[in-house]
Amino acid sequence: MNFIMNIPGLKGVIPTRFEDVGGVIRIYAEIERKVQRCPVCQNRTSSVHDYRIQKIHHLKWFERQTQIFYKRRRYACSCGKRFSEKNPIVQRYQRTSIEWNQAILIRAVKGKTFKETGENYGVSATTIVRRFDQLALSEIRxxxxxxxxxxxxxxxxxxxxxxxxxxxxxxxxxxxxxxxxxxxxxxxxxxxxxxxxxxxxxxxxxxxxxxxxxxxxxxxxxxxxxxxxxxxxxx
Ligand SMILES: [Zn+2]
Missing domain, CATH: 3.30.420.10 (Ribonuclease H-like superfamily/Ribonuclease H)
Structure with missing residues (x-):
């Protein structure tokens, strides 16, 4: 039986399995299959091309490192275009969840040091600095x-x-x-x-x-x- 998560950052996400692997929580998840609009020809399609498992670093749950194993669905259009579903978990080419990115921006600004923030979020200080640089540029108008x-x-x-x-x-x-x-x-x-x-x-x-x-x-x-x-x- 599946249920749809209704918690911040994971709204609309369907968890299919939870695992604890050496103290790291893994959430296996997908989102609902729906009719999609093709980004090229604008026609509608609901035909699934394939799935890719994407491992995403997420915010800690219950003080444990948490990863989302997102089964990302790709759709195929009759025009030949194949494209990924829109999803609330992760942006293109990212390995950290949208929620994590937002938290990091806030923590990077309000936390004491990048090193400490990195420790709290399970990544290196260098990663935090990089995120800080990127996000500071994109999020601050x-x-x-x-x-x-x-x-x-x-x-x-x-x-x-x-x-x-x-x-x-x-x-x-x-x-x-x-x-x-x-x-x-x-x-x-x-x-x-x-x-x-x-x-x-x-x-x-x-x-x-x-x-x-x-x-x-x-x-x-x-x-x-x-x-x-x-x-x-x-x-
Ligand atoms: Zn198309």
């Missing part, structure tokens, strides 16, 4: 004007560009807005001169000289607060 209250945090990332990166966030919603490749004063200066015309308050726990650099980049008086006082202020 280009910024025009920063909001009036921003937070600047440093993050020990050890990427190609430098040991530390700067995360620019909306201090109120705490949403990351941008990531700067390093924490050189000239980088933040250039960035704030370009995007900071609306900024009135900056929340950060950085050195005095860095604070002064931020102040002078904005070219007008702004309130610079440390995180502790800002948190007390908004609560």
């Amino acid at each position: 280009p910024v025009e004007d920063l909001p009036s209250v921003i937070a600047i945090d440093e993050y020990k990332g050890d990427t190609r560009e430098g040991k530390y990166q700067l995360i620019i966030a909306d201090a109120v919603t705490r949403k990351p807005i941008d990531i700067l490749p390093n924490r050189y004063k000239k980088t933040i200066k250039h960035y704030l001169q370009k995007h900071g015309s609306q900024v009135q308050m900056v929340v950060m726990d950085m050195s005095q000289s860095f604070k002064a650099a931020v102040q002078s980049a904005l070219g007008r008086p702004v309130i610079i607060a440390d995180r502790f006082h800002f948190c007390r202020y908004i609560h």
Whole structure:
């Protein structure tokens, strides 16, 4: 008997078997067979060409590493095109689930170090850095004007560009807005001169000289607060 999963990241997924292999949870899964529209000729087809088993790294379940063995269905169209079904688990050419990718982006931004995040998610720090680089570019929209209250945090990332990166966030919603490749004063200066015309308050726990650099980049008086006082202020 199959049931359709209704949990975040695996909505619509049908697990066919669970296994525990040396402490790693394997979820064998497929999705429902449905009529598909051919990406080439737009005709409908429900004729199955074949199946491929795809091993996907997923978020931990119950503190155990978890892999999805996704039986990915390929359909055949009468025009000759063969194509994979659309699925909620994994994007093309990826070996990690969509859910994992999203979690990693959040953790990469909010976690302490890439190394620690890697350990928590069962991959190397290098993998996290790579994901961080790719996702930071794709998920964060280009910024025009920063909001009036921003937070600047440093993050020990050890990427190609430098040991530390700067995360620019909306201090109120705490949403990351941008990531700067390093924490050189000239980088933040250039960035704030370009995007900071609306900024009135900056929340950060950085050195005095860095604070002064931020102040002078904005070219007008702004309130610079440390995180502790800002948190007390908004609560
Ligand atoms: Zn077709």
